[in-house]
Amino acid sequence: QQQVKQSPQSLIVQKGGISIINCAYENTAFDYFPWYQQFPGKGPALLIAIRPDVSEKKEGRFTISFNKSAKQFSLHIMDSQPGDSATYFCAATISNTGKLIFGQGTTLQVKP
Amino acid sequence: DAGITQSPRHKVTETGTPVTLRCHQTENHRYMYWYRQDPGHGLRLIHYSYGVKDTDKGEVSDGYSVSRSKTEDFLLTLESATSSQTSVYFCAISGLAPSEQYFGPGTRLTVT
Numbered sequence: 001q002q003q004v005k006q007s008p009q010s011l012i013v014q015k016g017g018i019s020i021i022n023c024a025y026e027n028t029a030f031d032y033f034p035w036y037q038q039f040p041g042k043g044p045a046l047l048i049a050i051r052p053d054v055s056e057k058k059e060g061r062f063t064i065s066f067n068k069s070a071k072q073f074s075l076h077i078m079d080s081q082p083g084d085s086a087t088y089f090c091a092a093t094i095s096n097t098g099k100l101i102f103g104q105g106t107t108l109q110v111k112p
Numbered sequence: 113d114a115g116i117t118q119s120p121r122h123k124v125t126e127t128g129t130p131v132t133l134r135c136h137q138t139e140n141h142r143y144m145y146w147y148r149q150d151p152g153h154g155l156r157l158i159h160y161s162y163g164v165k166d167t168d169k170g171e172v173s174d175g176y177s178v179s180r181s182k183t184e185d186f187l188l189t190l191e192s193a194t195s196s197q198t199s200v201y202f203c204a205i206s207g208l209a210p211s212e213q214y215f216g217p218g219t220r221l222t223v224t
Contacts, residue, residue, distance in 0.1 A: 002171075006154070032211045043116075043202050043215035044155065089154055098143055098162075098210030099170065102154035 002027060004092050006103025013110050019077040021106045023090035026071065032095040035064065035075050038087045038105075047088075048075075051095075080110045115139045116216035118203050124222045131190040133219050135203030137183075144186040145170075145204040145213060146178060148197075155202065161186055162210075193223045 005024045013019045023033075034049035050057045050064040050073065057064045063076040077084055090103040115138040125131050135144060143162055147155040147170075157170030159178040167178050175197060177189045190197055200220050204213040 004154075034211070034213075036215075041218075043204075043217050046212065046214060049212070093211045095209070095211045098145065098160060098206060098213070099157055100155075100211065100213060101171075102156070104152055104154045 002101055004090060004101050004103045006090050006106060008106060009104065010107045011109070013080045013108065015080065015082060015110055015112050017080050017110075019080045019084070019108055019110070020074055021088055021090070021108070022072065022074045023092075023103050024070075024072045025092045025101075027092070027094075027101075028071070029094050030092040030101075032093050033064070033066065033073050034091050034100070035062075036089045036091065036102075038089065044089060077108075080108075082110045082112050084108060085110050116203060116205055116214065118201075118216045118219050120219060121217065122220045124224060125193050126224055127194060128192050131193050131221065131223075133188045133201055133203075133221070135186045135188070135216060137186075137203075137205045139205060139207065140183060141205040141207040142183075143206040143210050143213075144180065145206075146176070146186065146188045147202045147204060147215075148172065148199040149202060149218075150199050158188065158201075190221075193221075195223050197221065198223045 036044035037047045038044040061078045066073045091100045145160040146158040161167045161180040203216040
């Protein structure tokens with residue numbers, strides 16, 4: 001019940017296209033859902049996060065869509081650029097615990 | 113990397129030897145975390161600290177211990193390293209919001 005399942009494992013998108021990464025969770029007590037971006041040799045960087053009281057959050061080209069009833073959330077990267085090529089991790093937690101449960105990661109390659 | 117340094121950045125050690133990894137922060141944040149990252153597993157929480165001398169176990173704590181004698185330093189110790197502890201170790205910190213975590217650059221540990 002603590003798992004977060006992420007798909008796909010890898011993704012190739014053309015420059016200018018939309019990248020979509022999906023995550024699913026089981027624990028209905030989770031109330032904070034962040035996405036992290038990681039470049040090779042670097043630590044994960046907090047990209048965007050959402051709480052279950054909203055269905056969508058947008059920051060620039062990055063959007064989180066959240067479906068509470070389905071227990072799913074997804075990251076959409078609009079107008080994908082080669083500089084977006086990285087590994088993306090979703091996570092979930094009960095916000096006052098700080099115990100993040102991460103998905104397995106998605107390696108995104110954006111082709112020029 | 114949000115005022116976080118990790119040392120060493122790379123280490124090779126032999127099975128059965130003790131190893132200590134250090135995380136140092138300059139942000140005066142209350143919460144500190146140790147994660148390990150392995151292919152196919154995302155990041156998994158090892159131990160965390162919610163204040164000086166206050167620590168608790170995470171998801172994969174067996175074989176690891178931690179100490180925090182100062183706000184700025186969080187140490188992770190492998191008492192007797194095993195090959196299964198070969199991994200990349202990340203430290204993270206958070207302030208008022210425990211789940212909004214910022215990661216350090218990582219330590220790559222190889223146990224031969």
